[in-house]
Amino acid sequence: MSDPIPSSAPAIRARGLVRNFESIGQRLEILRGVDLDVAAGEAIAVVGRSGGGKSTLLHLLGLLDRPDGGELAVDGVDVVRAPRGERDRLRRDRIGFVFQFYHLLPELTALQNVLLGAMIGVSPLDWLGRRQDEKQRARALLERVGLAERASHLPSRLSGGERQRVAIARALLRRPALLLCDEPTGNLDERTSAEIEELLLGIQRETRAAMVLVTHSLRLAGRLDRMLMLEGGRLHAVEAPPDQPAAAVASMV
């Protein structure tokens, strides 16, 4: 679990990221020049108004989308100019996603969902050779997130919190250097949110993966190394007094 990620390169280095959308003939400038540095192993929170472009930013950082302008290096690789295959590989091996709506494949069991990342691009023959190791690791991850007993259950038979635990285990399977979490507790009740928070933060400390976490929960945001606010298409640092961050930010959002 605690395999350190051997990477000294900054997890993210973004300069002037721009992303526009066309909507019914109208041009929406969602990101207007985002600068962001995330050191290896650093955990930052991104907060901001709904519709501000937080998810859009995460998609850019996670190489699911391409910026319309600006520079972006992930794990030391210039991903704007990298060929598609390289971006796919980077996304598979170095980046883990956790989404608000869990995004598990409903037809696969919890264990299979976790294993999926290890299967992608592996021929059935190679898979036969690796299956036992990967399965063991997936089971260990499920145990770490507290779901060892539910490995063979389909997502439809798991609660929201349990599904998010599976999603977290899935994100960790490839030992990512960068965890991107888009409102991981946004769909959960108070108590479950707190549990998932503990889990995520604990895991981040154990794996020393860099983390960019989008959240509306200021309590959670305040527990990370840094808090940034996305406003007007740009990121701003939020300086909050450590004893009462929530109140300070709440006044700004």
Place this chain on the structure above:
Amino acid sequence: MDLLLIAWRYLVARPITLVSTLSVTVGLMAIVVVDSVMSGFLGEQRALIRALAPDVSIELDGLDAAQRAALASQLAADPDVTTAAARLDVSAIQYCREQRSFLAAPKLGDSYFVNLVGLEDAELSGPLNHVLGATSPAGASAAAQSFLGTSTVARPADPFWFDLDDEWWQQRLPLDRRHRGDLVPVLFGRHLAYQFDYRPGTVVTLATFRGVLQAGAASPTASREFVVVGTFATRDRAFDDTHALVPRAALGDFAGLDTDAHEQAVWGRGTPIELRDRLRRALAATVDPAAIRSWEDRRALLLGAVESERRVMNVAMFFVVIVATFSLFVTLHQLVRRKTRDIGILCALGASAMRAGRLFLLCGLIVTLAGSVGGLAGGIALAHWLNPLLDLVERLTGFRLFDRQLFSFKNLPVQIEFGRLVWYGIASVACGTLFTLLPAARAARQDPVEALRHE
């Protein structure tokens, strides 16, 4: 591996894909059964068109006696030739000597044409043996008592040259013909024999012109008595209606021709066409290649009609394949729409959009493959047991699909041609893949971010 697992889980989670699989299966089953029955009918038709034709025949006109002898010995030495025998064709008139039944079509004193085919024992006891029926003379004494029930009383291994002196035969001859020893045996087509009421032992007078007809000159005629020793039946009733088989040597003598054979009949290994080509090469020094023709060459026109039936059916079957696999398009289209978000998830896990496209292609491929294999297997089984099945249906419901009275065969002719069936399988997999390709291409073009936002 991911694709295989997900595709499999997608399919088992959706009964609708089973419907698609079944439609391919049922479509292919129908194709296999129809094709097998059609092949059976076409095979019957070919047999009908072929009648008594040998694999390859070599015209002997223009060859002198020495050349004919050389040809015969060359054929005898050829390892690919199983049977080679000369044939002679002579037209004759049969004279209705006695009217046995007032209902029978030929009336007393009428005369009718009959084509006499002069054959050698080698052909009749060899490759043509099947036209004689199965009755052997050992059982003939009992069986021949009802002549029409026993298609022939000839000995299959030696049809003509049974012992006419044998007491069994002598009993059947008219009194004044017994123990004369100058009767020539003849086998009539079954239908002709039936019309004229010819039975084993009936003495038939046949007449023909002797030698070659010449304009302005009176032509000498000859007549001779033949004794009916049995009948033959090909698939072609019209042929059986107009032909009789006699020993070639006796026929040559009877007709007074200056030739003892018109053609050399050859039977051999491989297809008739292959045999023809090999003979054309081997005999190039002796025989004009144009004189060497397979039976298919000689019946090209009729066979062409059969082949065009086959082509029409191929086109029809192709449409069945399209209809059977079309449901795949609908199923896959729906699957891609329902699973759009999964495309985004797979991309987030590091798959390319291309890979998502391949996932759906694999789904379609599994369905078509399963459907095709199932359809081929089911169709072959159904075709194989088609006649017992129809019998069962008839026994249970009284419904008869196939009217035996109309055909010269008892059961639906079924001929399963595996080579063709493999092509149908390939065509259905190809069509299924094609119909899968469109939805799969849509999946491959899907933007992962939009897919993730998809509800």
